[in-house]
Amino acid sequence: xxxxxxxxxxxxxxxxxxxxxxxxxxxxxxxxxxxxxxxxxxxxxxxxxxxxxxxxxxxxxxxxxxxxxxxxxxxxxxxxxxxxxxxxxxxxxxxxxxxxxxxxxxxxxxxxxxxxxxxxxxxxxxxxxxxxxxxxxxxxxxxxxxxxxxxxxxxxxxxxxxxxxxxxxxxxxxxxxxxxxxxxxxxxxxxxxxxxxxxxxxxxxxxxxxxxxxxxxxxxxxxxxxxxxxx
Amino acid sequence: xxxxxxxxxxxxxxxxxxxxxxxxxxxxxxxxxxxxxxxxxxxxxxxxxxxxxxxxxxxxxxxxxxxxxxxxxxxxxxxxxxxxxxxxxxxxxxxxxxxxxxxxxxxxxxxxxxxxxxxxxxxxxxxxxxxxxxxxxxxxxxxxxxxxxxxxxxxxxxxxxxxxxxxxxxxxxxxxxxxxxxxxxxxxxxxxxxxxxxxxxxxxxxxxxxxxxxxxxxxxxxxxxxxxxxxxxxxxxxxxxxxxxxxxxxxxxxxxxxxxxxxxxxxxxxxxxxxxxxxxxxxxxxxxx
Numbered sequence: 001x002x003x004x005x006x007x008x009x010x011x012x013x014x015x016x017x018x019x020x021x022x023x024x025x026x027x028x029x030x031x032x033x034x035x036x037x038x039x040x041x042x043x044x045x046x047x048x049x050x051x052x053x054x055x056x057x058x059x060x061x062x063x064x065x066x067x068x069x070x071x072x073x074x075x076x077x078x079x080x081x082x083x084x085x086x087x088x089x090x091x092x093x094x095x096x097x098x099x100x101x102x103x104x105x106x107x108x109x110x111x112x113x114x115x116x117x118x119x120x121x122x123x124x125x126x127x128x129x130x131x132x133x134x135x136x137x138x139x140x141x142x143x144x145x146x147x148x149x150x151x152x153x154x155x156x157x158x159x160x161x162x163x164x165x166x167x168x169x170x171x172x173x174x175x176x177x178x179x180x181x182x183x184x185x186x187x188x189x190x191x192x193x194x195x196x197x198x199x200x201x202x203x204x205x206x207x208x209x210x211x212x213x214x215x216x217x218x219x220x221x222x223x224x225x226x227x228x229x230x231x
Numbered sequence: 232x233x234x235x236x237x238x239x240x241x242x243x244x245x246x247x248x249x250x251x252x253x254x255x256x257x258x259x260x261x262x263x264x265x266x267x268x269x270x271x272x273x274x275x276x277x278x279x280x281x282x283x284x285x286x287x288x289x290x291x292x293x294x295x296x297x298x299x300x301x302x303x304x305x306x307x308x309x310x311x312x313x314x315x316x317x318x319x320x321x322x323x324x325x326x327x328x329x330x331x332x333x334x335x336x337x338x339x340x341x342x343x344x345x346x347x348x349x350x351x352x353x354x355x356x357x358x359x360x361x362x363x364x365x366x367x368x369x370x371x372x373x374x375x376x377x378x379x380x381x382x383x384x385x386x387x388x389x390x391x392x393x394x395x396x397x398x399x400x401x402x403x404x405x406x407x408x409x410x411x412x413x414x415x416x417x418x419x420x421x422x423x424x425x426x427x428x429x430x431x432x433x434x435x436x437x438x439x440x441x442x443x444x445x446x447x448x449x450x451x452x453x454x455x456x457x458x459x460x461x462x463x464x465x466x467x468x469x470x471x472x473x474x475x476x477x478x479x480x481x482x483x484x485x486x487x488x489x490x491x492x493x494x495x496x497x498x499x500x501x502x503x504x505x506x507x508x509x510x511x512x513x514x515x516x517x518x519x520x
Contacts, residue, residue, distance in 0.1 A: 017323045
């Protein structure tokens with residue numbers, strides 16, 4: 001069986017076994033985003049894009065919750081496939097699902113009655129880049145953790161971020177500085193400077209390249225950790 | 232003897248207090264091997280190692296002459312598996328699960344699956360969570376038998392099945408072997424299942440293989456000496472594999488029936504050892520014998 005064929009079969013397996021739950025979650029998320037788009041307050045399109053990308057990046061977690069609940073990764077690993085193929089399929093499906101969800105969210109964001117956004121608002125460079133950056137960042141972080149530890153990995157990641165936030169705020173209070181704000185401003189400043197130096201097209205290309213590198217690194221780490229996972 | 236379909240050499244794995252200790256055995260093609268031992272002996276650990284669900288600390292596993300990790304997809308395409316706990320999505324229907332599994336096996340035989348589903352009375356439209364443990368096992372068996380596997384790896388496959396279905400199933404296994412030359416590795420604690428179909432038996436206790444032999448060898452050489460302490464004293468020491476003392480004397484498991492008969496003479500009765508005798512008396516220990 002060729003690798004590409006194996007990957008497609010694994011993706012097909014996940015879709016067959018999770019179709020109902022994926023559909024329900026997707027509908028809930030899209031309904032939330034539609035409500036957001038048609039809300040009384042018009043938020044900038046980039047904010048809508050960031051919100052949509054976060055929700056859609058979480059959508060593949062549905063697969064993990066089911067797998068964990070039924071300890072079904074044992075089934076996946078007993079099928080005639082290698083562990084690397086399982087990771088490849090999980091990445092491909094997660095990215096495909098998130099991108100499809102994002103496209104639906106943007107379309108609904110435009111088409112929903114009383115929407116605050118026109119086609120040109122959402123289907124523009126900045127919102128798209130914001131959404132893709134959000135997707136890339138979240139998926140790169142989530143996938144290795146969940147492939148190694150299942151749903152517990154997702155919780156670990158969330159707790160780690162919370163702890164980081166608490167540490168930053170506590171450090172700022174203890175040192176009577178605005179360390180937390182400074183960190184955020186430093187990141188934002190770097191992005192602005194980079195944008196200024198490279199120009200809009202160069203910046204977009206740079207971000208796409210950086211996200212590709214990040215996803216590739218995340219994939220390599222995931223393969224490594226998943227090879228060692230025991231069921 | 233045919234080429235082994237499964238060769239395990241010096242396998243080690245530890246979890247906390249439990250350790251699998253240098254496990255080695257092999258299964259020739261076309262035969263059934265029973266892997267038998269008490270709960271926690273290491274049967275499931277061996278099966279998980281064979282299926283590459285856990286990693287060994289030492290040793291090697293070769294399936295069909297190939298390393299089980301280096302050729303994982305290739306060897307797994309030739310294995311049908313049933314675990315003690317069915318690892319399926321319980322919210323999915325049997326039909327969807329079958330569809331999701333069957334696409335991985337080039338040799339999938341849909342008509343055989345439908346035939347088995349009918350025989351086992353599987354409700355294909357129902358969700359797995361609505362089935363009893365026995366029905367889940369039957370479903371897993373139907374999947375395992377429908378893709379022309381050369382080796383069936385079955386972890387406690389008869390647990391939860393009623394006696395009638397269990398007997399039918401065991402009969403089916405015998406048929407498979409006679410007609411198609413398949414091999415079966417079958418872990419169980421129900422020793423009567425083994426008496427019916429096993430050609431080879433491997434006994435495991437506390438993570439170590441205590442005995443791996445053909446049924447023929449066991450029937451020919453192994454027995455239970457029912458006698459007294461005097462009889463125990465005259466038995467050849469190397470042949471004493473376990474002793475159980477009771478109110479009326481003692482039962483000694485021996486690996487040398489002829490030697491035991493010669494040594495004890497009229498003082499003891501020497502019966503052929505059933506698999507259950509071997510499991511129970513081995514559990515009593517040979518060290519004190």
